[in-house]
Amino acid sequence: MDAENQQQSGTPAGTDADAAASGRGGADRGPISRRAVIGWAGAGVAIGAAGVGSVAAATRQDDDTPAPAATPANIPFYGEHQSGIATPVQDRLHFAAFDVSATATRESLVKMLKEWSKAAAAMTGGREVGTGAASGLPEAPPDDTGEALGLPASRLTLTIGFGPGLFEKDGVDRFGLKARRPEALIDLPNFKGDKLDPQRSGGDLCVQACADDPQVAVHAIRNLARIGMGTVNIRWSQLGFGKTSSTTPDAQTPRNMMGFKDGTHNIAGSDTAKLAEHVWVAPGEGPDWMTGGSYLVARRIRMHIETWDRTSLKEQEDVFGRTKGEGAPYGKPKEHDAPDLKAMPEDSHVRLAHPDSNSGLMILRRGFSFTDGTDGLGRLDAGLFFLAYQRDSRKAFVPLQQRLASSDKLNEYIQHVGSAHFACPAGVRKPGEWWGQALFG
């Protein structure tokens, strides 16, 4: 949950601070419309204006074509690290875990990853997949499913991760990758109180799609799943809304489904020193292909909403060790005041999760709220879809969760029902490269 384990930084600010903090003012917020960029014939003008020139027109189907310069709606796909980790958290999530099909081969997997990378570059750039949604042969289904036509890129990021099953499944080294499995990509231990649903756990691959528009995030996963048909199939997926963590500490801290501010002291996406210390895998730590990558733990955490809602305010605040209104730590007036841990109940969530209680360990959280209808007993199936990135899960999430699972007062109101662990490689640095190239290459 809310691993309140971060250092204090920044001050509260307005909701637009995201954009301001990242140097993206409102003036040029105009989105790049897919429609405007559809079909390079028409787009030749736009592309030309962006300085790419007519070469783009000649390579219409090659989505490796560099996108126009980043805009507020457009997060660069290419870079040293994958986007979607330190990137300012978007409003919406569509997360999908995939299994590699029994009939897939290393060759088909590599082919798919190349196609995925092209499609990801196109979609994060606000462009359509392949020949688009409404062009191409009339006799054939369109390459792009089309529900994002006319929508801006909406800061879409796509982040890939490789799960344990890709390296070895049921004792079989299916793709010759067993020797390349990072030691840090452990099978997560069982934590006390877990009630994991295998249908919502694990996966050989994952893709995290974050965007400010749910339609854009859903479109992205859907198109990747379609491209991957025959090679991978969706094992489970999760929609999320209302980011529950912020990687822009200057922005107003969002609230989780329990009504509490969550992620007050997350690692800032701009804090390169902390990212290097806690998030990015350093050279020599495990296999080379993970250098510059990060380990992702995904947990579906169900909240017992109904019992929580009939819990007294005092009890709720005691559970967290913070006030509900301001979000201030016990004994302090302001949310961002440094907490006095001793003032908090010993079993309070924030006290247990704070770095000072955990030898300074930190994780980068990108959690989202979810609600998926009811559970058949008239109870809301809702909670937190927890996503944490770290340099080594064995040294970060695992000890932290072991501590929380054994003592956290919050456990009375939550249950971990889904779990997965992925190794997210470094970024695709330039057009022509692809997701997993260093692993498979």
Next chain:
Amino acid sequence: MSARRSTAAALLTLAVATAALAGCSQKKDDKASADAVKVNATDSACEVSKTSFPAGHVVIDIANKGSKTTEVYVYGDGDKIITERENIGPGTKASITAEIKAGSYEIACKPGMVGDGIRQKITVTGDAASSGASTDPRLTAAVDAYRTYAQEQADATIPVVTQFADAIKAGDLEKAKSLFAPSRTGWERTEPVAESFGDIDPKTDTREDGLEPGQEWTGWHKLEKSLWADARIGDDEKKLADQLVTDLKDWQTKIPAAEITATSMANGAKELLDEVATGKITGEEDRYSHTDLADFAANVEGAQKAYELLKPVASEKDAELAKTLDAEFTAIQALLAKYKQADGGYTSYDKVTEAERKTFSDAVNSLGEPLSKLAAAVVVK
């Protein structure tokens, strides 16, 4: 399939071609019908209603008013066969559809199916390039072969469905049950063609939840419910059995008039997989008998037949797609084989676990997705 029947014909463009066969298509193809080239064939003449028409999708309605069986050809330069129809009996009608490019051609009628025929020059106008038409003789041959296949499937269905009906009329519950799935095989293999006759499918293959308001429920699935859920054969069931035979004979006679193109074959193959993906995987199709895997296998066989016929062209134009389709058909056949029983039937679908259904679903999607690209691969541009 019933749930999607109303759109099936439009999706498939397997519309019935015409007024030549009264009552077989009231609404779908008025335009094609009006534009059709009519050929009156007699023992001594070959009258063509128009000698100049636009390139593209051409429908030729033939009426044999002579005393001999005839055949009609469209020849290009050097007597290259563009399209043909053999075995048109005296007093019968037939229809040919073809994609014809601009150019000069001859239509020939051959009374007695011998000789060079009685010929008439025709001109097909327009820009050949813009018509998108294909005159690849391999595709024309594929369409002919597929029509033959569809006919064979229907012809083979009638005896089985008759036995099925006889068992019902004899009150033999167990025998009727054993013949239910086999009676559907030919239909399921060529379902896109069957569905293109908009009036037959609602009578034969509608599920209870697919009924239109006021529609009387008839056909296989009504009988399925009686046999399995109610374990009852009464007078109503006996009447329904006879009606099913009658309706399927109607289907059998209409196949020569079905409009089939290379594109509709390819998309029809994809439609068959879509049938599996939506109706069979969930067990909705045969919810009382649980014979879904038999339908599933028939759908796959029919799709594979269409693909194999188009493969010479597809593999030339998109070798990688053909390779993928070969592999996926092999994979799905191997999967189905695991469920085949000693008696030739398949495992009852209620014995197939959720995890196994997921495996089936993945296999179907893995095949259906590349199959959706087949039509584009065979279209000549």
